[in-house]
Amino acid sequence: MHKKLENYLEEISHFLSGREEREEILAEIRSHILEKAEQETGPAGEATLEKVIAAYGEPRRVAEKYLDGRPVIAPAFQRHLFRYASLLFAVHLVFILLAVIFKKSFIVFPFLFVPRMGVIGAVFYLPMAFLADFGVVALVLYFISRSGREIKLPWPKFALDLDEVKPADAKTVANKVAAMVGAGTMLALTGLAVNLFVKHRTIFFFTTNFGKFRPLFMPEPGRLISLALIATLAAGTIGLIVKAFSLSRRLACWVDAVVDSFALVMIAMVLRQQYTDFFAVRIPVSPAHQTWIYTTLTVTLLFIALMVAIDLVANVVRLGRRRPAK
Amino acid sequence: MDNELGSIETEMKRGFLQLLVLVLLEKDAYGYAMVRAFRDLGYEVEENTLYPLLRRLEKRGLVQGKWDLSEERPRKFFAVTPSGREMRDGLLDIWRKQDEVLKHMIKENRHA
Numbered sequence: 001m002h003k004k005l006e007n008y009l010e011e012i013s014h015f016l017s018g019r020e021e022r023e024e025i026l027a028e029i030r031s032h033i034l035e036k037a038e039q040e041t042g043p044a045g046e047a048t049l050e051k052v053i054a055a056y057g058e059p060r061r062v063a064e065k066y067l068d069g070r071p072v073i074a075p076a077f078q079r080h081l082f083r084y085a086s087l088l089f090a091v092h093l094v095f096i097l098l099a100v101i102f103k104k105s106f107i108v109f110p111f112l113f114v115p116r117m118g119v120i121g122a123v124f125y126l127p128m129a130f131l132a133d134f135g136v137v138a139l140v141l142y143f144i145s146r147s148g149r150e151i152k153l154p155w156p157k158f159a160l161d162l163d164e165v166k167p168a169d170a171k172t173v174a175n176k177v178a179a180m181v182g183a184g185t186m187l188a189l190t191g192l193a194v195n196l197f198v199k200h201r202t203i204f205f206f207t208t209n210f211g212k213f214r215p216l217f218m219p220e221p222g223r224l225i226s227l228a229l230i231a232t233l234a235a236g237t238i239g240l241i242v243k244a245f246s247l248s249r250r251l252a253c254w255v256d257a258v259v260d261s262f263a264l265v266m267i268a269m270v271l272r273q274q275y276t277d278f279f280a281v282r283i284p285v286s287p288a289h290q291t292w293i294y295t296t297l298t299v300t301l302l303f304i305a306l307m308v309a310i311d312l313v314a315n316v317v318r319l320g321r322r323r324p325a326k
Numbered sequence: 327m328d329n330e331l332g333s334i335e336t337e338m339k340r341g342f343l344q345l346l347v348l349v350l351l352e353k354d355a356y357g358y359a360m361v362r363a364f365r366d367l368g369y370e371v372e373e374n375t376l377y378p379l380l381r382r383l384e385k386r387g388l389v390q391g392k393w394d395l396s397e398e399r400p401r402k403f404f405a406v407t408p409s410g411r412e413m414r415d416g417l418l419d420i421w422r423k424q425d426e427v428l429k430h431m432i433k434e435n436r437h438a
Contacts, residue, residue, distance in 0.1 A: 021381070027393075028357065028377050028402055035358045035399065036373075057374045065378040 004046050005033060008053050015063030025066055029056070073138065074145040080153050081137055082317055087156060088133040089313075096122050096129065097302075119302070123268040126309065176244060183240035190233040193226070202226050206281055215280050221273060222280070228266040235262045253318045260312035267305045271298065343371065343379060345421060348414035351389055351406040360404075380404055388413050 009026045016022045037052045056062065073081060095106045095114040105116040117125060144151055196203045202222035205213040215222055239259040243252050278294065285293070346369070350360060357377055364371045383389045388410035394401050406414065 025377070025381070027400065031399060031401055032357050032373060032377070035401070039358070039362075055373075057372075062374045065374055066381065 002034075002046065002049055004049050004053060005030065008033075008056075008059060011059035012063050015060050016066060019066070029062070032056075072145070073141045077141045077145060077153065080155070081134075081141060083156065084137040084141075085130070085134040086313070088137060089130050092129045092133055093126070093306075096125060100302075119271045119298070120268055123264065123271075123305070130313070179240050179244035183237060183244050186233060186237040186240055190230065190237050193230045193233060197226050197230060203229065218277055218280050221278055224273060225270055228270050232263050232266045235259045250319065253315045257312055257315040257319065260308050260315065263308050264305060264312070267301055267308070271301055271305075339371075343375070344383065345414065345417045347376075347379065347383065348388065348406055348410050348417065351404050351410070354403045354405045356394075356401040356403050358401075383410070 009030060012029065013022060013026055016025060019025070033049065033052050033056060037048045041048045041051065071078075092112065092114070095108070095112060096117075098104070099106055099114045099117055100119055100122050103116055106112070106114045144153075193203045200215065201219065202215045202217060203226040204216040204222060206216045207213045217225060236259055239255045242255050246252065346364065347360070350363060355363065357373070357380065361371055361373055361376060380389060380391065384391050384404070386409075387407055389404045390407050391402050391404050394403055
């Protein structure tokens with residue numbers, strides 16, 4: 001019994017789980033390795049076997065050569081996966097927005113159920129919705145691939161074509177300079193914001209005659225929104241600094257995705273607060289108009305969140321590709 | 327360049343190895359002996375590629391495998407079947423035709 005050889009075969013066996021001829025495959029490999037070790041390097045000791053095993057290859061790669069290698073989704077349909085998932089997600093997104101705005105649940109039988117939810121619920125529901133849509137499309141394409149029939153799927157064009165989204169060219173001098181200028185500006189802005197916050201506990205002010213500046217928001221919401229904005233600015237600054245000094249496009253995508261995710265969390269944190277008295281300034285309008293102002297602010301933040309989410313999805317698509325487009 | 331050449335060589339070898347195996351197995355042989363036979367002719371074959379190929383050929387009925395348990399170490403011997411011979415002859419015809427086309431084109435290039 002050669003321990004190293006048996007461990008190696010055990011690993012190969014793991015990757016061949018469920019195959020009827022597994023034992024015979026392992027017997028063939030065992031016989032070959034022992035024979036080679038004896039014939040080429042002398043008696044089959046553990047050290048000799050180790051060399052022969054290393055030459056035979058990594059267990060997973062060895063096992064994969066026995067597998068049929070039929071793709072789960074036929075190559076002709078692989079490009080449809082993100083395209084159709086994005087389309088389905090767009091429909092899903094509309095229903096999610098309707099569910100949030102009208103505080104109702106929606107059922108599009110039998111495909112879609114969108115429960116009634118608040119803003120914070122929607123922020124957490126969105127990634128799950130995308131995964132569910134992606135899974136449904138993948139499943140349909142899997143069955144189409146397995147059927148082996150000559151099916152021609154339509155290829156819808158988007159205004160924002162995620163499939164043709166090109167990663168930012170991190171290698172050009174212009175982009176480097178832009179990233180450095182951006183990083184410098186953001187750094188200055190972040191510094192200014194931090195300075196203001198340390199002195200006044202807020203970074204939002206208002207004035208009517210450029211004389212005396214007064215805080216725009218009440219202390220508690222003012223502090224929270226200021227901190228959220230400072231944190232987002234800081235994340236953006238770090239992202240730009242990393243991009244300015246890195247040549248990797250993939251790293252740039254990762255940085256953008258992390259900054260986008262962070263911004264989404266910050267927006268969610270602000271939206272989560274249920275302040276009734278938000279402004280420190282008395283606005284001389286009716287309660288109905290005040291509600292309208294709050295709704296407009298919420299919708300604006302939701303719109304920003306949507307834009308950030310689109311950028312996040314685009315970055316995830318870029319990262320999902322085997323190689324970034326050249 | 328070397329990487330690209332290597333990857334094209336791998337693609338070319340994929341089909342060629344099937345033909346080589348079907349030709350070699352006119353006489354019974356086991357895996358390791360086959361690797362040695364190819365190597366003696368200056369043709370390197372990845373061991374971990376040969377066995378899966380033999381298995382696929384066996385499944386398609388082109389070669390037949392049989393374990394020899396008479397020795398201290400069991401060995402699986404392979405031999406070409408009648409269908410395998412038929413396939414081999416067909417592949418050899420294709421090979422000769424391709425070889426002729428290639429030689430003809432190289433000759434034309436020299437005269438051009």
